Amino acid sequence: MALLAMLVENFGKIVLSTLAAFLSYLLCYAIYNIYFHPLSHVPGPILWTSTRLRYLLSIWSGYLHTDIQDLHRKYGQIIRVAPDEVSFAVPDAWSQIYSNTSGTPAFPKSKLWHGAAPGRPMSVLNALDPKVHARFRKAMDPAFTEKAVRAQEPVIQTRVALFISQLDKLVAAAKENEGVIVNIVRWLAFVTFDVVGDLGFGETFGCLETSEYHPWVSMIFTSLRAATYRASLRYYPQLSPLMGFLAVPKSVMQQQIQHWKQSVDKINRRLASEKERPDLISMMKRDDDGVDGITTAELQATTSVLIVAGSETTVSVLSGTTNYLVKNPDKLALLAEEVRRACNTERDITLSAFKDLPYLNAVLQEGLRLCNPTPVGAPRVTPPGGATVCGTWLPGETFVNVHPLALNRSPVMFHDPNAFHPERWLSSAPPAFSEDKKNAVQAFGVGPRSCIGRPLAWAELRLILGRLVWRFDLQEADTEAGRLDWQSQRVFSVVERKPFEVRLKLRQGLAPIHA
Numbered sequence: 410m411a412l413l414a415m416l417v418e419n420f421g422k423i424v425l426s427t428l429a430a431f432l433s434y435l436l437c438y439a440i441y442n443i444y445f446h447p448l449s450h451v452p453g454p455i456l457w458t459s460t461r462l463r464y465l466l467s468i469w470s471g472y473l474h475t476d477i478q479d480l481h482r483k484y485g486q487i488i489r490v491a492p493d494e495v496s497f498a499v500p501d502a503w504s505q506i507y508s509n510t511s512g513t514p515a516f517p518k519s520k521l522w523h524g525a526a527p528g529r530p531m532s533v534l535n536a537l538d539p540k541v542h543a544r545f546r547k548a549m550d551p552a553f554t555e556k557a558v559r560a561q562e563p564v565i566q567t568r569v570a571l572f573i574s575q576l577d578k579l580v581a582a583a584k585e586n587e588g589v590i591v592n593i594v595r596w597l598a599f600v601t602f603d604v605v606g607d608l609g610f611g612e613t614f615g616c617l618e619t620s621e622y623h624p625w626v627s628m629i630f631t632s633l634r635a636a637t638y639r640a641s642l643r644y645y646p647q648l649s650p651l652m653g654f655l656a657v658p659k660s661v662m663q664q665q666i667q668h669w670k671q672s673v674d675k676i677n678r679r680l681a682s683e684k685e686r687p688d689l690i691s692m693m694k695r696d697d698d699g700v701d702g703i704t705t706a707e708l709q710a711t712t713s714v715l716i717v718a719g720s721e722t723t724v725s726v727l728s729g730t731t732n733y734l735v736k737n738p739d740k741l742a743l744l745a746e747e748v749r750r751a752c753n754t755e756r757d758i759t760l761s762a763f764k765d766l767p768y769l770n771a772v773l774q775e776g777l778r779l780c781n782p783t784p785v786g787a788p789r790v791t792p793p794g795g796a797t798v799c800g801t802w803l804p805g806e807t808f809v810n811v812h813p814l815a816l817n818r819s820p821v822m823f824h825d826p827n828a829f830h831p832e833r834w835l836s837s838a839p840p841a842f843s844e845d846k847k848n849a850v851q852a853f854g855v856g857p858r859s860c861i862g863r864p865l866a867w868a869e870l871r872l873i874l875g876r877l878v879w880r881f882d883l884q885e886a887d888t889e890a891g892r893l894d895w896q897s898q899r900v901f902s903v904v905e906r907k908p909f910e911v912r913l914k915l916r917q918g919l920a921p922i923h924a
């Protein structure tokens with residue numbers, strides 16, 4: 410009783426002393442990080458290097474990518490962006506961090522960002538052990554080679570043809586010569602999700618047929634934003650349960666569970682069907698002992714990852730590139746001229762007809778440079794014994810990252826870095842671009858965990874953009890959504906794409922499909 414009375418009487422003092430102790434601890438922690446931490450020699454602003462709070466606020470605001478780009482501009486190519494994190498804007502860092510180089514294995518992923526969701530089987534993304542990851546890649550490889558993509562071409566072409574035909578219907582319904590204003594981001598999302606759904610699940614999401622997002626697809630961005638919040642909170646595990654509850658509403662958690670169940674159902678339906686078709690599921694190697702292939706549960710988790718990894722990225726690059734093209738009509742005219750000259754009729758348009766078109770490839774390279782779909786990069790950690798990257802010694806368990814935007818838009822790497830100049834990628838590039846460091850751009854990543862879907866992505870990028878520009882004249886729409894500045898959008902692991910409108914007209918001399 411006496412103790413309780415004393416506590417009540419001194420409640421104010423106890424709170425104040427606890428607060429003072431906490432603030433003193435915080436101050437000592439910040440002073441240690443700024444002046445005595447083994448990374449204190451790496452330049453960076455005190456607000457970012459003293460605690461991780463500023464970094465987290467930046468993630469939560471959706472502007473980590475541009476904040477880090479600004480910090481690189483101010484503090485240099487190798488900077489400290491949190492007490493235990495260093496960001497590199499040096500091309501050599503790609504191979505030194507992400508590749509297996511002469512006896513030094515690629516730096517591992519951190520559990521903090523890449524742990525499997527509770528109750529879910531392991532997928533290729535969170536197979537953290539290099540040997541297990543190698544088993545996944547070996548089992549998946551046959552589905553992602555150039556040869557496999559050629560076999561998958563009929564599936565891709567069918568979806569792209571429907572994309573064109575649906576847009577044609579909209580154009581045909583508009584007044585002659587006026588064309589129609591469409592939110593092209595939606596349509597590009599419809600086609601990329603339907604392609605990857607058809608290849609991954611053996612059934613499309615029906616987005617193109619219904620001109621609507623399938624609920625599974627609508628959920629993806631909310632899910633990724635929730636996953637970004639949840640992962641970022643793992644930096645402070647003590648606060649995680651409370652803040653996790655605040656940052657990720659229960660309804661989103663329930664939707665995520667629902668999302669997972671639907672994926673499993675779709676994959677099981679595909680596995681049970683007798684359909685003989687060249688899709689991803691049929692080409693990945695299965696082994697329920699998990700020795701010479703991936704198990705059914707691993708296949709379910711990996712296919713679900715493929716749908717997201719294969720669509721969110723491709724749709725961002727296509728939308729961003731279209732955004733730059735309509736704002737640069739002279740470049741758009743060059744592209745249209747090239748693709749139309751290459752194929753006289755729509756039937757002539759094949760993967761092989763478009764594969765080596767220099768200007769189409771240059772436009773897409775420039776799109777990948779300016780509109781990187783994952784501009785916050787791919788975090789890794791140094792091995793327990795520490796490592797040297799680009800001449801900078803880093804203790805063990807230091808977070809490291811190459812922030813793509815800081816390199817891709819750097820005036821040190823590129824002439825006129827924020828402008829859209831496909832010409833810089835041509836073999837006959839104008840002299841102004843001769844000093845460009847093209848190897849700074851690694852949109853598909855580097856090393857054993859780089860993008861397995863690269864050949865498929867290139868096939869989709871060329872066919873979808875090429876066929877769009879072959880059939881339609883595109884113009885900037887004089888609407889608010891038509892003026893979207895691509896670079897201003899927020900990022901939560903992937904770009905939070907805003908509506909972007911363009912005016913579409915049927916190319917002169919072509920008859921509408923739906924006359």
Ligand code: HEM
Binds near residue numbers: 533715
């Ligand atoms: C323009 C389109 C694309 C871009 C820019 C892109 C970019 C990337 C990058 C940078 C990584 C490496 C991430 C890391 O190092 O942690 C990656 C990994 C991955 N991508 Fe892509 N990607 C694209 C399209 C695709 C497609 C079409 C698919 C398949 C349908 C795909 C499937 C994957 C998978 C499964 C991984 C994980 C690989 C592993 O962990 O071993 N991506 N992608």
